Amino acid sequence: MGEAHEPRSGCPINAAVEVFGDRWSLLVLRDIIFGGRRYFRELQAGSMEGIASNILADRLKRLVEFGLLTREDVRPGQRARYSLTEPAIQLVPVFAQLGSWGARHRPTSSELRAGAEVLEQGGPALWLELMDELRRSHLGSPPAASSS
Known part of the structure; x- marks a missing residue:
C-alpha cells in the first residue's frame, strides 16, 4: 500500500474504501475516536472483536501510510502514541451513519447500540x-470555525 499504491479506479467510493474499507481499519479508528485509545496495547486489550497483534500492527502502519493517523517518534523502550489526522476526524459523520444503519438493520446489543443512538x-x-x-x-488545535 502506501506511496506507490495506484487505486483500482478513480471512483471516490473506491478511493475511500481502499484506505479504510477493511473491517479492522474501521474498528481501529472507531476505538481511537470513540474509545480514546492511543497506544498499541490499549487498542489490542480494548478490542471487543479480539484483534490479533499482527493485524493491529499492520492496520496501524497502513493508517499512518494513508495519512489517517500519525505515530509519534519515540525513544527505545517508550510506547508510541497514535493521533488522528484531520481526514480521520472528518470520518465522525461516516461512523455516525454506519452506526445508525447497523442499529436499524443488524442484530446489535442494546448496550452498544446506545452510543450509535446518541450520535x-x-x-x-x-x-x-x-x-x-x-x-x-x-x-492540539482550537476548534474549527463554524461554517454556518
Whole structure:
C-alpha cells in the first residue's frame, strides 16, 4: 500500500474504501475516536472483536501510510502514541451513519447500540462538537470555525 499504491479506479467510493474499507481499519479508528485509545496495547486489550497483534500492527502502519493517523517518534523502550489526522476526524459523520444503519438493520446489543443512538439523535451538531474535541486532543488545535 502506501506511496506507490495506484487505486483500482478513480471512483471516490473506491478511493475511500481502499484506505479504510477493511473491517479492522474501521474498528481501529472507531476505538481511537470513540474509545480514546492511543497506544498499541490499549487498542489490542480494548478490542471487543479480539484483534490479533499482527493485524493491529499492520492496520496501524497502513493508517499512518494513508495519512489517517500519525505515530509519534519515540525513544527505545517508550510506547508510541497514535493521533488522528484531520481526514480521520472528518470520518465522525461516516461512523455516525454506519452506526445508525447497523442499529436499524443488524442484530446489535442494546448496550452498544446506545452510543450509535446518541450520535444519531445528536445529529450534525453533536458530530461537530466531537470533531472539535478530537482536534483539540489529537491535533492540539482550537476548534474549527463554524461554517454556518
